[in-house]
Amino acid sequence: MRRVSGVAVAALAASVNAASLADVCTVSNVQAALPANGTLLGINLIPSVSTASVVYNATAGGGMGSASTTSTETFNYCNVTVTYTHPGKGDTVVVKYAFPSPSDFKNRFYVEGGGGFSLSSDATGGIEYGAVGGATSAGYDAFDYSYDEVVLYGNGSINWDATYMFGYQALGEMTRLGKAITNDFYGLSSDTKIYTYYEGCSDGGREGMSQVQRWGDEYDGVIAGAPAFRFAQQQVLHVFSSAVEHTLDYLPPPCELDKIVNATIAACDPLDGRTDGVISRTDLCKLNFNLSSIIGESYYCAAENSTSLGFGFSKRDVERGNLSKRQAAEGSTTSYQPAQNGTVSAEGVAVAQAIYDGIFNSKGERAYLSWQIGSELSDADPTWNSNTSAWELNIPSTGGEYVTKFVQLLDLDNLSNLDNVTYDTLVSWMETGMVRYLDSLQTTVPDLTTFQSSGGKLLHYHGESDPSIPAASSVHYWQSVRSIMYPHLSEEESLQALEDWYQFYLVPGAAHCGTNTLQPGPYPQNNMEIMIDWVENGVKPSRLNATVSSGTYAGETQMLCQWPTRPLWHGNSSSFDCVNDQKSIESWTYTFPAFKVPVY
Ligand SMILES: *[C@@H]1O[C@H](CO)[C@@H](O)[C@H](O)[C@H]1NC(C)=O
Numbered sequence: 208m209r210r211v212s213g214v215a216v217a218a219l220a221a222s223v224n225a226a227s228l229a230d231v232c233t234v235s236n237v238q239a240a241l242p243a244n245g246t247l248l249g250i251n252l253i254p255s256v257s258t259a260s261v262v263y264n265a266t267a268g269g270g271m272g273s274a275s276t277t278s279t280e281t282f283n284y285c286n287v288t289v290t291y292t293h294p295g296k297g298d299t300v301v302v303k304y305a306f307p308s309p310s311d312f313k314n315r316f317y318v319e320g321g322g323g324f325s326l327s328s329d330a331t332g333g334i335e336y337g338a339v340g341g342a343t344s345a346g347y348d349a350f351d352y353s354y355d356e357v358v359l360y361g362n363g364s365i366n367w368d369a370t371y372m373f374g375y376q377a378l379g380e381m382t383r384l385g386k387a388i389t390n391d392f393y394g395l396s397s398d399t400k401i402y403t404y405y406e407g408c409s410d411g412g413r414e415g416m417s418q419v420q421r422w423g424d425e426y427d428g429v430i431a432g433a434p435a436f437r438f439a440q441q442q443v444l445h446v447f448s449s450a451v452e453h454t455l456d457y458l459p460p461p462c463e464l465d466k467i468v469n470a471t472i473a474a475c476d477p478l479d480g481r482t483d484g485v486i487s488r489t490d491l492c493k494l495n496f497n498l499s500s501i502i503g504e505s506y507y508c509a510a511e512n513s514t515s516l517g518f519g520f521s522k523r524d525v526e527r528g529n530l531s532k533r534q535a536a537e538g539s540t541t542s543y544q545p546a547q548n549g550t551v552s553a554e555g556v557a558v559a560q561a562i563y564d565g566i567f568n569s570k571g572e573r574a575y576l577s578w579q580i581g582s583e584l585s586d587a588d589p590t591w592n593s594n595t596s597a598w599e600l601n602i603p604s605t606g607g608e609y610v611t612k613f614v615q616l617l618d619l620d621n622l623s624n625l626d627n628v629t630y631d632t633l634v635s636w637m638e639t640g641m642v643r644y645l646d647s648l649q650t651t652v653p654d655l656t657t658f659q660s661s662g663g664k665l666l667h668y669h670g671e672s673d674p675s676i677p678a679a680s681s682v683h684y685w686q687s688v689r690s691i692m693y694p695h696l697s698e699e700e701s702l703q704a705l706e707d708w709y710q711f712y713l714v715p716g717a718a719h720c721g722t723n724t725l726q727p728g729p730y731p732q733n734n735m736e737i738m739i740d741w742v743e744n745g746v747k748p749s750r751l752n753a754t755v756s757s758g759t760y761a762g763e764t765q766m767l768c769q770w771p772t773r774p775l776w777h778g779n780s781s782s783f784d785c786v787n788d789q790k791s792i793e794s795w796t797y798t799f800p801a802f803k804v805p806v807y
Pocket residue numbers: 243244251252253254292294295
C-alpha cells in the first residue's frame with residue numbers, strides 16, 4: 208500500500224469489496240505489495256520476476272491431510288508467484304500464492320501440509336475458506352523434487368540448506384511473507400488481522416508441529432494429524448518389523464499376519480462396551496488380551512496380485528492427495544502372492560508380539576514405542592520370490608532409505624539386507640539420527656510458549672490403529688508439552704490450562720491419516736470449521752466431531768473423547784462416556800532409558 212501511488216491506493220482501498228479479481232490480479236499490484244528489503248529480516252524479494260494471472264474454473268485442491276470432503280465446485284483465483292533470496296546466500300526461493308476473489312476473501316491465510324518427504328505443492332487448499340494459500344519451492348525445487356532426493360550432495364555430504372528448509376524454515380518464511388503481501392494485495396491497512404491456519408497429516412502433521420514450535424506467533428490455528436515427528440525414531444521404526452523377523456528367524460506369510468490382526472480385532476472389539484468392529488480401546492486390548500490365544504487358528508488367502516503403497520500412505524491419501532509423480536510411482540508397486548493356507552503359529556505370534564512391544568536394546572532398556580495392538584502389521588509383510596517360490600525379508604524403503612541416506616550418508620535408496628543388524632544397531636541408528644537432526648527434522652521441541660502466549664490454538668489428532676506412525680508417539684509429545692510447560696501445576700490444573708489452547712484426540716480404529724478398511728470407525732470431517740470457530744468466535748471444543756463412513760453404523764456421528772479421557776460404550780447402545788482410567792493412561796506412557804538425552 209505504501210508503495211503504490213496515492214490515488215491508486217485510495218481508489219483500491221475504498222472499493223476493495225467491489226474490486227474484481229481481474230482488478231487486483233496484476234503484476235504491478237503484486238509488486239507494490241512486496242515488502243521492501245530489510246522489512247522481513249532474511250528475506251530479500253526480487254520483484255522483477257513476480258507473476259500474477261487469474262485462473263478460472265479451477266477445481267478444489269483439498270489435498271493431503273485436509274479432512275474436508277472433496278468438493279466438485281469450481282472457483283477462480285489469482286495465481287501469484289514471487290521470488291526471494293536469503294541475503295548474501297545467492298539462493299532462489301519461488302513461492303506461489305493463490306488469492307481468492309476480493310468478494311470471497313475472509314481475512315484468512317491457509318497453509319496445507321505435504322506428506323512423505325514432500326511439502327505441499329498446491330496453494331489452493333484455502334480457497335474454500337476464503338483464505339489465501341501458499342506453496343514453496345523451498346530453495347531446492349520442491350515442486351519437482353522430494354527432499355530425500357536432494358538431502359545428499361553426494362556420499363557423506365548433507366545438504367543442510369534443504370534440510371532446514373524442509374524441516375521448518377520454508378513454510379515459516381512462506382507464511383510470514385504471504386501474510387505481509389495479503390494486506391497490501393487487497394488494499395487493507397497493514398494492521399488488519401489475517402487469521403492464519405495450518406492443516407496437515409503425516410509429514411504434514413510434522414510440518415504443522417514444526418510451525419507451532421518454530422514460528423508460533425505466525426499461526427492462529429494449527430490442525431496436526433498423525434505427525435511424523437520424533438523423526439529419527441519414527442523412520443528407523445520402519446525397519447523394526449523386518450529386524451524382528453530377521454532376529455527371530457521367522458517370516459510369517461502376509462496371510463498369517465492378517466489373520467493375527469483380524470483375530471485381535473474380533474477379540475478386542477467388545478472390550479470397549481460395544482461390538483461394532485472397532486477397537487475403541489486399544490489400551491484395554493493391550494491390558495487384557497493375550498495374542499497367544501490365536502495360535503492354531505486357521506487362515507486362508509487366495510492368490511492375488513496386490514498393490515502395495517509406499518511411504519505409509521493410505522489409499523485415500525493417494526486418491527485425494529496430489530502426490531508427486533515419483534511418489535505415485537513408488538506408491539503403487541504390484542506384487543504377486545500365492546494362495547496361503549495354514550494355521551497361526553507360535554512363531555508368527557512371537558513376531559507380532561515383539562513388534563507391538565516395541566524396541567529395546569540388549570540391556571533391556573526401552574528405546575521406542577510401537578503401534579497399538581490391533582493395528583495392521585504392514586511393515587512386516589515379506590515379499591514372495593517367484594523364482595525361488597519362497598518368502599523373502601522385505602525392508603520397507605521408508606525406513607531403509609532413512610538409514611542409508613540420513614544415517615549412513617550413502618546415496619542408496621534402501622538397505623540391501625539386515626546382515627549383522629541387531630536391535631542395538633537400530634537403537635544406534637536412532638541415536639545418530641536424533642542427535643544429527645535434533646534441531647531440524649526431529650521436531651519435538653516441547654516448549655510452545657510463543658504459540659500459546661500469542662493466542663494460538665492447536666488441534667492434534669491421531670488414528671488409534673495407525674500402522675505407520677504409532678498413536679502413542681502423539682500421546683508422548685502431548686505428555687512432554689504438558690510436563691515441560693506446566694511443571695508446577697497439579698494434574699487437574701495442568702489439564703485445564705492445556706486444553707484452553709492444545710487439544711489432543713485419538714480417533715478409534717482409524718489408520719494412517721484416514722479410515723481403516725479393517726475397522727469401520729469414525730473419522731473427523733470438519734476440523735477446519737471447528738478450528739475457525741475456536742479462533743475467530745472463541746468457541747472452544749471439548750469433544751471432536753467425527754462421522755462413521757462405512758459398516759453397520761455408517762452415518763453415525765461420534766463426538767470423540769478428548770485425551771486423556773477414553774470412550775466406554777453403554778452396552779451396545781449408541782452412546783458412550785468419556786472416562787478417566789489411570790491404568791489405561793499408564794499403558795500409553797513410556798520412558799526411553801536407552802537414550803541418555805531426554806526424548807520429548
Ligand atoms: C532486494 O534484494 C535483492 C537481492 O538481495 C535484489 O535483487 C532486489 O533488487 C532488491 N530489491 C529492491 C527493491 O531493491
